[in-house]
Amino acid sequence: MTFVQIIDCKTDRVDEMSRLMDSWVEATQGKRTATHSLMARDRSDSTHVLEIVEFPSYEEAMENSKLPETDRIFREMVALCDGEPTFTDLDVVRDEQLNKLVVRSFVDEVINKGDIGAADRLCTADYREHDPSQPSYDVDLATAKEANREIMEAFRPTCTIEGLVAEGDTVCLRMSFKGRHVGPYQGVEPTGRDVTGTGHATFRCRGGKIAESWWNVDDMGVMRQLGVVEG
Structure with missing residues (x-):
């Protein structure tokens, strides 16, 4: 079952956050299990940022979280945020393109x-x-x-x-x-x-x-x- 993780945070350093994601993509090449990553900013609050990452399954998401590169990038991401990010874990029950x-x-x-x-x-x-x-x-x-x-x-x-x-x-x-x-x-x-x-x-x-x-x-x-x- 497809698994999606939503990372919700507040930051006014969106450009730095985006460059950090570029760094993660490069560092995890050939290792990551994530299949799709999307970053979005709230139109009504420019400091409200969501990162949405898709995986083939929850188990593969857990494998991805164990990568040292993922841990390092996450700690750097926290440093860019106003407070600790929150996570929402979702099992996809319908995906209609x-x-x-x-x-x-x-x-x-x-x-x-x-x-x-x-x-x-x-x-x-x-x-x-x-x-x-x-x-x-x-x-x-x-x-x-x-x-x-x-x-x-x-x-x-x-x-x-x-x-x-x-x-x-x-x-x-x-x-x-x-x-x-x-x-x-x-x-x-x-x-x-x-x-x-x-x-x-x-x-x-x-x-x-x-x-x-x-x-x-x-x-x-x-x-x-x-x-x-x-x-």
Whole structure:
């Protein structure tokens, strides 16, 4: 279970605190078990500072606290604070990265279920799509839907999410896919051949919807499997 520790302190030496965190990151390279560290300052009280550190588990957090570098940095941090910092230990019971949810929905509904119309609900009105395998690299939602419709009808593909990583408003997808060539695709008549491949896509989200996407799919590999180009 993911574990989060919140360190709450008062200090007017925030810049020094930030440099101290840089020192800790450098000193514990290759040793620390922490996976995410965030420092935040209260907008209503500039001396109120929170440090939030995430670990894979409570046990790994305890291993991290035993590092001599962690102990040294903590003592230096206390010296920068007005009084002793307080700690809140949290077991994470739910961690929902909402931008990942909309990308999963796009894969499930638009690709795997072939519901091209679902893109209207999942994408913003000013959505832009970038795909070097398409006639134009920068297209709007309506054009992207038609291009995707051709792919869906030609291959009836199934996409498997192999990895999904989110940071800020960006989600990166690593995927594999399979299908059968049952309809015309880019001038190639149906061959009935099975195709498989891999790809990556990056999505920029806004307001709970997908605003922009960049696709890199092994289209040349698909063409080889169709016998259009030599391997």
